[in-house]
Amino acid sequence: MKLAKWRTAAGSIFLAALLTLPAWGDSQTTHTAMPGTLNYVEGRASIGEQNLNSKDVGVSNLQNGQTLATENGKTEILLTPGVYLRLGNDSSIRMVSNSLTNTQVALDQGQAMVEVDQIYPENDITINQQGAKTRILKKGLYDFDARNESIQVFDGRAKVFAGDQEITLKGGHEVALDASGKLKARDFDKKEVAKNGDLYRWSSLRSEYLSQANVDTAQLYVANGWYGPGWWGPGWYWDPFYAGFTFIPGGGFFYNPFGWGFFSPLTVYRAPYIAGYHGYHHFDGSRPVAIGRGFHNHAVRSFGSGRQAGGFHGGGMRAGGGFGGFHGGGFHGGGMGRGR
DSSP states (O other): OHHHHHHHHHHHHHHHHHHHHHOOOOTTTTOOOOOOEEEEEEEEEEEEEEEEEGGGGGTOOTTTOOOEEEEEEEEEEESSSSSSEEOOTEEEEEEEEESSSEEEEEESEEEEEESOOOOOOTTEEEEEETTTTEEESSSSEEEETTTTEEEEEESSSEEEEETTEEEEEETTTEOOTTTOOOOOOOHHHHHHHHOOHHHHHHHHHHHHHHHHHHHHHHHHEEETEETTTTOOOOOEEEEEETTTEEEEEEESSEOOOSSSSEEHHHHHHTEEEEEEETTEEEESSSOOOOOSSSSOOOOOEEESSOOSEEEEEEOOOOOOOOOOOESSSOOOOOOSBOOO
């Protein structure tokens, strides 16, 4: 009991200290990951009066009160570690709060899709849309559409608030934000969206690239069969070859909602065969271990991952980028990401 109380107190102190740390980046580059960091752009897009291009990836950040808008283009930004927001054509979002423990984005126009591969109890991720607020509660895939006035949950769980109403949405359900004002969950055809949804298919392709970047980057942080120099724990890591941040888990691996694999450094090191959901999968060191057609329910499946490899273990601390944090039930905070 005394040990549990000590860990709770230590965790609270460490969390408070961690949240006061600035964003971490490499001293020789400006690539720094934080909620709102631009991670990909194609076509025409802008933050305020600033037109965006590939040179802004990993450099430009959507600050509180700023608007990210697309015309004939799409963008991807980072939210908390393991969470991506992708903005479709002719759409705009506004950053309400870029705090790690209170991350709020408002969808003002068009469509946005949020992929959640990792989320902790300390995270509070909210998407505001047309008088409604949606708090994301679990890993999964979420779509927000201002044109069709709807919110869809492919997998995961979210709570939607509108006026004095609230409703919990689970996987395979959507809610219409129509003029009636009544919130009611209903089924929708996930396969139809996966087949014909432009933003869905683009998000899946981006996810595949990020999975490949994960393998490319994870292997850099192994030395002598263990975690090597530059490893700060699970979080965002910059890959210069793919020119963007990818997420690396602290241990094990997981398949994201699109069926693509993300691996810890030691899992990549132990290739070519790793144990998975359907037994052992071949891994050639260059292409991610994918399920093939993926998990059909869009769930995030993890194997031996979680709050591992880096951070506070009751006896010492590692602070830095990549979200190594408190591993006794606390927060993976600190540096926003690891730049190279």
